[in-house]
Amino acid sequence: MWHSTEFMTTPIMQGIKDEGVDVRIIKLRATPKSIAVKEFWTARGCLLGSPTLNNGLFPSVAEFLSYLKGLRPQNRMVGAFGSYGWGGGAVKEIYDTFTQMRLEVVKPGVQVIYRPSTEEKKLCCEFGQEFAKKVKSYHGKF
Numbered sequence: 001m002w003h004s005t006e007f008m009t010t011p012i013m014q015g016i017k018d019e020g021v022d023v024r025i026i027k028l029r030a031t032p033k034s035i036a037v038k039e040f041w042t043a044r045g046c047l048l049g050s051p052t053l054n055n056g057l058f059p060s061v062a063e064f065l066s067y068l069k070g071l072r073p074q075n076r077m078v079g080a081f082g083s084y085g086w087g088g089g090a091v092k093e094i095y096d097t098f099t100q101m102r103l104e105v106v107k108p109g110v111q112v113i114y115r116p117s118t119e120e121k122k123l124c125c126e127f128g129q130e131f132a133k134k135v136k137s138y139h140g141k142f
């Protein structure tokens with residue numbers, strides 16, 4: 001809504017790159033679902049970000065996740081991140097859905113209130129590094 005989740009994405013991506021792992025950002029609000037799902041399918045891992053809107057997911061993220069769930073992907077390392085204003089909810093919803101889908105979910109997902117501070121951007125970067133390390137050592141069938 002105000003790019004706060006997007007401001008988390010750059011340091012997360014930097015953390016992943018620091019570990020020598022190739023990474024791409026897919027903006028769900030500007031990408032057809034079919035293309036986003038193809039990107040998911042050809043990747044070993046996925047971090048899904050969403051702001052909280054009315055206690056839940058941003059609509060384009062909800063649509064993607066629902067579509068993805070129906071395709072029953074397996075053997076992927078996944079995680080969640082997002083910005084919220086008060087009670088939150090989006091990161092938990094992504095986490096719960098990925099868990100139901102029996103994917104390899106990294107917990108906890110990283111969350112910030114409104115825009116990430118400099119300190120929180122560092123945490124985002126560390127989250128990206130940890131995720132990349134897990135992707136590299138994940139031995140699920142791919």
Ligand SMILES: Cc1cc2nc3c(=O)[nH]c(=O)nc-3n(C[C@H](O)[C@H](O)[C@H](O)COP(=O)(O)O)c2cc1C
Nearest residue numbers: 001002003004005051054055084085086087088114
């Ligand atoms: C219409 C609307 C509904 C929102 N609902 C919630 C909510 O239920 N819970 C919450 O914690 N934050 C809520 N927020 C706050 C946003 O999650 C917060 O502003 C967040 O930083 C937006 O991230 P974004 O800029 O990436 O969209 C809402 C914001 C808007 C505009």
